[in-house]
Structure formats: C-alpha cells, structure tokens
Amino acid sequence: MNKYIPGTSIAMHRMSDTSPDGVFALLLPMIKAADGLSLSQVCSVTGLEPSTIQNWVKRGFVARPIKKKYFERHLARILIISMLRDSMKIEDIGALMRLINGDATSESDDIIYETDLYDCLCEVIEVTENTYDSKDLDSLIKKTIAKYKLKNGGTEQKLCDAVKVMLSGYRTGVLKRECDLHFACMKERYSK
16 A cells, blocks of 8 residues: 655655655755755645645744745655644644744754654654554654754653654544545445
8 A cells, every 4th residue: 555755745655665864865856956845846745735835934834935945944844744734733733843943944943953853753653653552652752763863952852742742643634534535435425
C-alpha cells in the first residue's frame, strides 16, 4: 500500500526506505534546484491551497517567504502544520510550534532545526506505526531526539512532550481521514 510523505501529496512505500539522512532529504533536491520553492510549487508538494499557506504566513505561523521563495525552514514548518491540521486548531498548532521554536520569523530562539523536528517526528511515526506502547513511548522519543542537535539550551523533555503531542495529533488526523472515507463509502452504498 502506498503512503504519502507526511504533510505532502508525494507517494512513497515506507518512510524507512526513503533516505538515511531523513525524510526531509527527499525534498531538498527540489528546493535546491529551484533555489527555493514558489508558492505554487509548495502547493504542489503539500496539496494545500495557496490561500491556506498565505493565511499561515499572515498569521505568523510560518515566516514570510524570501523574495517570494520558500526554503527548508519554511517548508518543514508548513509540513508539520499540515500534518496536524486535521486534529488540532491552527492556533494550538501555532502555540505548540512557539513552545518549541519561538517566533516563526527568527531562528535565534529555536531549540531544534525545523527540518530536524520534521524528521524526528517522521521517524517516531514510522517506528510506532504498527505498535503503540505508551509505556515505552517516552524512551523511544528520547532515543530519537538524541540523534539531533538541540540549540539554545533546549530541554530534551520539552521536545519529548511536543513530539508526543504531534504524534497524537498526526495519528488522530489519520484516523479522522479514515473515518471520513469509510463514512463516505457507506453513504454512497446505502443512499441509493
């Protein structure tokens, strides 16, 4: 069964088959080849409407593009927000991102690079996909976080808590989409 790279409309088989450098590494050639992505290119990658992304920028959830181009940090944040939007209010996602990396317009208050946060979340999603033992989740997340460089004295526990929230939000979104699909099929089958 094909899946999608989390937060995108790009199909893949399994995240573990993607790249030893992380899932985000799959997107880097596009960004580098185009010297940043245009809004329409970001929309193609994510499946989001331009107005949605522009709204996130306007509201401060994503930094303004640089000369109308979106780079790694922009795209990673957009992907994370996209992964959580089916289960969390946009204001709550923004507050969660601020708890981790402060102001979207500045890297000076970040505790982890946005691309690393995205990769860390994708790795935890992949590892916990078939099994979910909440007893071992903290140690799994801490082990995953240890692979990444934390900045500005960021606390591991704060990041662990945030990744747990994101994992729950992502899973809830997946279940909601499955529920919507099953219900649509049921309505079609029995509404005739």
